[in-house]
Amino acid sequence: MAKLDKTVARETVYISVWVIILSVFMQAVFLAVGFWSIKVFFGNLLSACAAILNFLLMGITVQNALKKEEKDARQTMRFSQSMRMLMLFAAAGAGVLFFDPIAAVVPLFFPRVAVGFRPFIGKKTDSEAAATEKEQSKE
């Protein structure tokens, strides 16, 4: 198995941290409203894991696709997207059936929220990464 690219690992960690923060916030909201139960917790846990895994698998696919020809890369991404969608369907379906529907569905959108916050938080990280890349290319 190919080694995980540094960029992919860094972005996955960024998304994971945001998913955890937003999950805690969602649990707090459920608690405050008075709808919290163990089903909410497990639904959130299942869906958050699926969302992070989905992003990681997307990153690995992108990493592998970049080494291929254009046509192959396109097909690889399409196939990967279909498979990841099936995985999310299974995870969210199980969450909706056996746990709380809202808690199982909402965390799927947390990576999108994390990407939305990226311009405000990721500026420093991006400039640091660019500087590191520049140094590496000089060497």
Add this chain to the structure above:
Amino acid sequence: MELAIGIILGCCALGAGMAMIAGIGPGIGEGNAVASACEAIGRQPESQGNVTTTMLMGCAIAETTGLYALVIAILLIFLAPGRFVNILVETMNNLK
């Protein structure tokens, strides 16, 4: 009554299938993005890190559209039939 329940179940399944048509778009979009990124990295190999980061974020955004469709499909398959049948049964009981 059974016919009405059958129609409700059929319409829910049909709606879920139609909602998943939106899942085709992100796959095509991501494929095009990665193909263009391959081309860009081929031209400027030193920009691989920046291109990968931007593309990952772009792919995550593109995939959200598919996720909306997925959520609608899940709700239509697993939750909606039960609710609609309950509403139908309650309405029929009230009419009696």
